[in-house]
Amino acid sequence: MLLYNDENPIKIVVADDHEVVRVGITKLLSFSKLIQIVDEVTNGLELINSCKKFNPDIAFVDILMPKMSGIEAIPIAKKASPNTAFIMLTAFEDFQHIEKALLAGADGYLTKGVSAKILQEAVFNVMKGDRVFSKSILKLIRDRKMTYDETNDLNVSITKREQEILQLIAVGNTNQEISEKLNLSIRTVETHRHNLIKKFELKNAAQLVRFAIINSENIE
Structure with a gap:
């Protein structure tokens, strides 16, 4: 803090x-x-x-x-x-x-x-x-959320690292900030974001941000 x-x-x-x-x-x-x-x-x-x-x-x-x-x-x-x-x-x-x-x-x-x-x-x-x-x-x-909620939910299996990245996206972290906090390369963070978009069948980065915000309380 x-x-x-x-x-x-x-x-x-x-x-x-x-x-x-x-x-x-x-x-x-x-x-x-x-x-x-x-x-x-x-x-x-x-x-x-x-x-x-x-x-x-x-x-x-x-x-x-x-x-x-x-x-x-x-x-x-x-x-x-x-x-x-x-x-x-x-x-x-x-x-x-x-x-x-x-x-x-x-x-x-x-x-x-x-x-x-x-x-x-x-x-x-x-x-x-x-x-x-x-x-x-x-x-x-x-x-x-209702525009894609029927096909996208947190029942999809994601890794612990993907959970961490989703949580950081939800509170507004950029790729650079995520890479520094998790000690990962920016390329690795970008790969994880791409994988999350595919897993949740989202269309783009903006939908991933929205999805992370909406579901932030359910990401464990």
């Missing part, structure tokens, strides 16, 4: 092209001395540069921004700042955007209608390594 205190606060970047939204988020998150807003940016390119400069713990990111969208920026920003957790904070509640965000590497997906309490709790939950979702988003993800 990461340690943070008044002298070592959680560093946050807020990325949204609407000033009112940025100011509102900053105000809501400034309730604690454990949190420090280190930068506010208005587009995806600025987000990437901010991550390079500040190496924040968390970035709250809107999807629709000028020059480069939040979804386009996240994979690049992750390379610049591998330890940063990226939480989408957006008005979009359709599954297409959710899936694209998760595939891009987002560690959470919140709607702009969430309460101050949920937003504040999300900060500390992500710092513990959890993924965070608005209730409406989590329901949508779980409802979509």
Whole structure:
């Protein structure tokens, strides 16, 4: 668990092209001395540069921004700042955007209608390594499970190593992070992910992420 205190606060970047939204988020998150807003940016390119400069713990990111969208920026920003957790904070509640965000590497997906309490709790939950979702988003993800649930379930036999990888996928780890935590090569991790996609008869990496999140409580 990461340690943070008044002298070592959680560093946050807020990325949204609407000033009112940025100011509102900053105000809501400034309730604690454990949190420090280190930068506010208005587009995806600025987000990437901010991550390079500040190496924040968390970035709250809107999807629709000028020059480069939040979804386009996240994979690049992750390379610049591998330890940063990226939480989408957006008005979009359709599954297409959710899936694209998760595939891009987002560690959470919140709607702009969430309460101050949920937003504040999300900060500390992500710092513990959890993924965070608005209730409406989590329901949508779980409802979509029905599109392939009849043919895919945890009755499929998987190895202990595959279980470990599935658990790490569920909490948002990238291939690089999984390889470091399990002391495996990235190629080996990619092979395990490919095998999991085949075993559960999924179509792509995005479905594997969704499947891992939905079934995280059942993976032992």
